[in-house]
Amino acid sequence: MTPEEVGRRVVALLTPVEATASVSGGQAHARATVDVPPAAWADTLRAVRDDAELACDFFDWLSAVDELAGGFDVVVHLWSTRHRHGVLLRTRVPRQTPTVASVVDIFPGAAWHERETHEMFGVDFTGHRELTPLLLPPEFEGHPLRKEFVLASRVAKPWPGAKEPGESEAGGGRRAVRPPGVPAPGEWGVVPAPAGPVTVGDGAPARAPRERPARPPRTPRPGAAGDGPAVADGRARGDRGGDEGGTA
Known part of the structure; x- marks a missing residue:
């Protein structure tokens, strides 16, 4: 058919x-x-x-x-x-x-x-006798395939790279920043956002960017400024000494 x-x-x-x-x-x-x-x-x-x-x-x-x-x-x-x-x-x-x-x-x-x-x-x-959770944990609230349900496409994670100069091992790296359009963790799904300071990443209070410590001024090495003339002068003296030894 x-x-x-x-x-x-x-x-x-x-x-x-x-x-x-x-x-x-x-x-x-x-x-x-x-x-x-x-x-x-x-x-x-x-x-x-x-x-x-x-x-x-x-x-x-x-x-x-x-x-x-x-x-x-x-x-x-x-x-x-x-x-x-x-x-x-x-x-x-x-x-x-x-x-x-x-x-x-x-x-x-x-x-x-x-x-x-x-x-x-x-x-x-x-008439279905067992409409129990199948894919989601029992404590999950809401129905994620409804169009009004907000899903975060990405989760902000701590910076995995090396520490910046001046940052201690215990102080952490860069601040975690949420991608554009991704709500804060407290705003996902049907859970209302909690009152309080604005949060970023994993929910920690937002902090002002850390200022890097100023680098100390660079001091020249002793004799660095006269290396060229000193070397040239030394070569001249060595040349003269060699000549004198050969003459003697």
Whole structure:
């Protein structure tokens, strides 16, 4: 079946449920894409799996897309091992209450994907019995794949190079400076920045740049100013001494 035929078949199976079929990009890898309401989410996956013409019996992946004010699109890709065609099923949940039915009872392999989507986007899957942290530590706050979540692209680190002249081993090197656009550690994610002095790098209070000690004036070596004439004069004296010794 072509992607267009797959999409029409899914819509026919869901009648009278309102569903919209389209075709994704990708040319030879294009997929039928069917948008369904959240209330028909689990029934749609079951129908696509059990229909003899579709027979999408292989669960590939499930994830979400943050559409900001529009909510979250929950997307699943199913594949037919018998007919060698696939389908993308998609439903949109509101941002205030991002909830949709779990499909673990239909495709047990969806358990891992629903846990990850819940952790990264904050989408709840009703009926999933173990929506526990999968990739992040338990104390982590927020959902890092939401577009309003601030992620630091780099972490400022202490200067790893040699000490500057005049800096002691215990005094540290240069001040750590955050790259442009990277918030202070207290401002990452959803944690508000603490009140107090402005911080840099690892959160230490900002300090004024250290002034280098003035170098002492350089004094010339004894006799350095007369090296040229002295050497020339010594050579002249040596020449004369050699001449005198040869004469004697």
